[in-house]
Amino acid sequence: MSHLLCGLAANPALPPELVDRLVARAVSATAADPDDDIAADLAYALSERTDLTPAQVLALSAHDEYAALRLARGGLLTAADVDPVARPRLALVLLDERAGPAEWARLLAAHPDGEVRWTLASAPGLPLDVAQSLAADPDIDVVAELALWTDAPEVAARLAVHPHAEVRRKAASNEATPPAALAALITGEGLAPAESCRVCDREEVPFTHDPLCTLPDWGLFGDEACAGGHESTVRDMLHTAAENRATPPGAAALLAGHPSMRIRRALAERADLPASLYARLAEDSHPAVRQAVVANPAIDEPLIRALAAADDDRDIDRSALARHPRVPLDVLAHLARTVRIRPEPLPRIEAASPEELAELAASPHAAVRMLAARRRDLPAEVRDALAADPDAAVLKTIAPHPGITEDRLRAMVARHGVRVLVKVASNPDASAALLADLARHDPPVRRAFREIASHPNATVQALLPCLAVEETRARAAGHPALPPSVLVGLLTGEDHAAAEAAAANPALPRPVMEELIAPRA
Structure with missing residues (x-):
């Protein structure tokens, strides 16, 4: 039952009076047993809401410390609500959020608990006199923490x-x-x-x-x-x-010549060193240093070209050069054909002109055409040409692009089936009918259910197959397109994650919400 109440606590459509009843339930349960984990879970879930009234905030914070800390982080609990002597942890959170008065910092700087002073030392914007007091603290850990964080x-x-x-x-x-x-x-x-x-x-x-020492508490x-x-x-x-x-x-x-690899690698990651030093570090004896140079956005074009041509260096991942914002387009095309590049936006492709994109899209090499297909704002003619590409890998890359017609998306699936189905399901313009057909595809593609279960265009016809799969049941249970009858059935199921998601679903009818909150006999 606790998972259902926590789900309700997260439901954005929960009426204010029912929020009030949930808060009262959490407070009374905590008052009866301060160690009640169920009450603590409910209080914490309620503390994540942004629509709590001042009275609800005070009620929760008075009875649950973790909920109070979250409410303070969220700005719902203010300095006027906190006694820094009785609740120094709350005061420290507000100071960390720059929402506590300077007097609190002066008070806590003299606190007898070193952990309180240590936490205070990392707070931003400390008054100068407080920082100077902490700098003279007898606990060296407090002083070191101040050295790390003082502004x-x-x-x-x-x-x-x-x-x-x-x-x-x-x-x-x-x-x-x-x-x-x-x-x-x-x-x-x-x-x-x-x-x-x-x-x-x-x-x-x-x-x-x-x-290799693994003894605990060694220090x-x-x-x-x-x-x-x-x-x-x-x-x-x-x-x-x-x-x-x-x-x-x-x-x-x-x-640059220090014997510690970690120090040389840190240098190789800096963006303000001379080009000659990057070239020196690119020839370092340790591959981690050379790899840091490869990934550094500050290296110049001659070094980029030299590193891209270093096919004999098997200890570094040259695909990082593909993410360099100034990588020449011809070098990027070479890399696409010779190394595996992660499927993420590439700065050079994001900055490419329409002419450059058209040139890439017309390449005889599928790996190069895939570079253009990564953009999500392609000119219509380039987008449509790539959407008709004969290569399945190119289609997988272009399939999530907005603006592709349903006929083209269906044609992709007809030609390549399961190889492109997941990416087609992720297209923001996929229609309800297409999503329903993808969900019923034979053979089924479970990874596609993740996309369908969270797609805003999905209807109950597409969501029901997702509910039949354990991995995506909870995701689908939170979809607002599910009818009340399905949601009620999920509430009583054995899958607690799905039941909690159903309780948090804004489509849940109010009478069902009230029944869940009502005390059990």
């Missing part, structure tokens, strides 16, 4: 020279840290050596943590080490500095 450059700069290496590491990741401070973390110029790290806080040095990650110079923390600090977009390119480039 005050003066505080971030102070923490970048903190004597604890872990705080410096977090500051190296923060884009609010001034560029000069980030550069100093790489070069060490004007920077005193760190005095401690997470490793030497816990262990006598020299110490290296077993990389250290695998491969963390300190021989007096806080080696693993310094390495990780350089890595985060290399990743940080605020780090000056000149300082970051100094790390």
Whole structure:
């Protein structure tokens, strides 16, 4: 029964008075047993609604902490409704949403619970005096968290020279840290050596943590080490500095010869380095670094062409070049014929001119014609030519394009059957009659049922076959085209997911909603 109530709680057509009855039911059940999981599930489901009245919000938040947190995130619970002393977690959520007063931050910065101060340290827009107070916190985890998240450059700069290496590491990741401070973390110029790290806080040095250690509650990650110079923390600090977009390119480039593959890969992912450095990293000994160069949108055309021609490098996936926004069209056509390209929009194809699209669509190679077929705003003549293509792979790519006539869609299925049926079913203009025929196709195509079950044009004739399949029953149960008699039958079925979806269906009649809410004898 709980799954039906949760479904009702999500029903957008649930009348306000029935929402009120559901809230009252959740509140009374929670008051009777605070550990009642069913009541907690119902309260949480209700907290996802956006049409709750202020009274309903207060009732839910007073009796269920998780619902209260969600309501605060959603903006329905305001600062006027929260006592920061009694409910600091709620106050922290509102501060994180910039919906709490500065006085709360000052209050919680002195909270005796370190976890509260640690959470506060990541809140945006903290008053400067609060940030400075947290920067002097006795708990180094609180200070490190502030170093990671503070948006005050003066505080971030102070923490970048903190004597604890872990705080410096977090500051190296923060884009609010001034560029000069980030550069100093790489070069060490004007920077005193760190005095401690997470490793030497816990262990006598020299110490290296077993990389394969799986013991719980150790407090250290695998491969963390300190021989007096806080080696693993310094390495990780350089890595985060290399990743940080605020780090000056000149300082970051100094790390190009670093022995850590992770640092070199982070450099290869940056978009602001000289072309010569990308060319150097493209010849790195580690394939992960070379692959990062391949996927970098900042590399220039000569390097793109060189990488596309590197057929002998089997360790990298050159299909990433197809997603490069400046890949030359002839290189993209070459890649289409030689590597597998994922079925997703390609920036170069999205930017192609009508003339370029027509040229691609006229290619003798099906893989190249498929490139043009990826666009969803093709000129009508190009679209129709591709919709009549003899190759099934081209038809699968073009089939979801809006504007294709029903006759052309049916012709695709007649020629290639199950090979194109799923994509035809996903066409936004597929008619109710076509969807019904696709749902009854022999042999049935189960993957097509997913498209049909959520298609806005589907009618009960198309949805009934979807309800007969376990994988798509719940999806179809939520379709508003289902008649009440079918929905009521689903409510009493053994498939709880489908029953919950039926309860959430806006087509569910009000008398049925009332019956579900009515207390059981």
